[in-house]
Amino acid sequence: MTFKTGITAITLAASFAATGASAETLRLLTWGGYAPDEVIAKFTEETGIEVEVTKSNNEEMIAKLRATGGGGFDLAQPSQDRISGAQAEFEIYKPIDLSKINTDLFITSMLESTKGNTTIGEDVYGVPHIWGTSGLVVNTAGAPDVQDYTDLCEESVAGKVSYRLKRPTLIGFAFAMGMDPFAAYSDPAEYEKIISAVEEKLTECKANVKAYWGGGDELLGLLRSGEVTASMAWDTGGWKLNAENPDITFVAPTSGALGWIDTFALPRKTKAEDAAYKWINFVMQPEIAAMITASAGNFTASLGADGFADEELKARFQASFPPEAIDNINWYPTVPAGLEEIEGLALDRIKAAK
Structure with missing residues (x-):
């Protein structure tokens, strides 16, 4: 945000x-x-x-x-x-x-x-005023084919990917995999199935990840240096980098920015x-x-x-x-009680996986 x-x-x-x-x-x-x-x-x-x-x-x-x-x-x-x-x-x-x-x-x-x-x-x-999104920040010269979250798992960007181990990553990958996690908010069992499928995908994707970023400055540094060519991040971060390097920009994923x-x-x-x-x-x-x-x-x-x-x-x-x-933006709705625990356990398992 x-x-x-x-x-x-x-x-x-x-x-x-x-x-x-x-x-x-x-x-x-x-x-x-x-x-x-x-x-x-x-x-x-x-x-x-x-x-x-x-x-x-x-x-x-x-x-x-x-x-x-x-x-x-x-x-x-x-x-x-x-x-x-x-x-x-x-x-x-x-x-x-x-x-x-x-x-x-x-x-x-x-x-x-x-x-x-x-x-x-x-x-x-409520009626809307200020808005922003998270999606993809991509070096289009180094990763021209990255258009959706799951593209971060492709061989062409192996070792040059970064994203956070946080709920936006789970949500974004779910949409890119053809599921609607927000529609499942009212059904914890269905939501857990979705998160389980995403967990499997992100575990398989670990080999592609250069680093899981924790702060915005860390990610900007990875993109500036060229160590990372494709990432999940906020729109404003992508535009900031675009002012420095026209090859890097924010890309709204085909499955929808968050x-x-x-x-x-x-x-x-x-x-x-x-x-x-x-x-x-x-x-x-x-x-x-x-x-x-x-x-x-x-x-x-x-x-x-x-x-x-x-x-x-x-x-x-x-x-x-x-x-x-x-x-096509997927707007965050209110998170029902109990879903954070499902997400947290999945993220812990992804982090611990070899």
């Missing part, structure tokens, strides 16, 4: 027109980079609404809202896979009124995926609901969304915003993600 900062709070105020009247305030609970100063200034100039930003992360967002029963903030930005579970357990959010959102501003596949993953009963609790989405969600006790909807509609405008991409480092679910991005970043994004690749 994107590099996200710790928890701080800043208040950015602006006068309400020229009248001296007291301005409405939107209390935003978000990630670092998602509400840059220049965007806030434009929003306040246009609406007269001040924006108070508290930077946080998923765990802290849930903790803050749980402690107040959904109070203290007017708009929050949890990841889509962290909404339905928290809502079912703590009732900290209120449903989104989609009639108050300009849905034409959103990439349709992302909007529909997020709606589906944040629906409880008939109510939707995607995360940070959302807009309404705390249950929001006191500025109208201001929250105004902010959502404002920042999803393509020109404004491009300013947020420049700040956050990741793209948004704003339709057409990539056209306003930095020219070099836009070219890298569009090369990695033509429209069909975006529509």
Whole structure:
């Protein structure tokens, strides 16, 4: 995912027109980079609404809202896979009124995926904002045939492969092997069968692996040196390397990149609901969304915003993600309890295998 900062709070105020009247305030609970100063200034100039930003992360967002029963903030930005579970357990959010959102501003596949993953009963609790993926980072000169996760096990890249022994590797390989692990989330026995098949594949693939990377800097070093020519990694890492070496880039796997989405969600006790909807509609405008991409480092679910991005970043994004690749992303849903144990045991066995 994107590099996200710790928890701080800043208040950015602006006068309400020229009248001296007291301005409405939107209390935003978000990630670092998602509400840059220049965007806030434009929003306040246009609406007269001040924006108070508290930077946080998923765990802290849930903790803050749980402690107040959904109070203290007017708009929050949890990841889509962290909404339905928290809502079912703590009732900290209120449903989104989609009639108050300009849905034409959103990439349709992302909007529909997020709606589906944040629906409880008939109510939707989140709409998408910032997103990113993991997939393949490939030196196209040294590994031109690597197009999907299982290609990392081919003889042509033997000894020059790297990935993490973490759940994204299990999930990615499952999709590349023609299975749908997310569809099996509700059936632990079926999920265990899928993970068992992936475990067998990854055990066979160990001879191809130069190193299992643990940190992003480690992987970037392996790709820069040429010791590794094909890997699993995040899109932003691939684009960073592409700026240094045009042969290296992020490739969206044919079976689908694995995607995360940070959302807009309404705390249950929001006191500025109208201001929250105004902010959502404002920042999803393509020109404004491009300013947020420049700040956050990741793209948004704003339709057409990539056209306003930095020219070099836009070219890298569009090369990695033509429209069909975006529509093919496998978005992470909420992980049911118990599946982590199945995954953990499989990963331990892969690591121990000779």
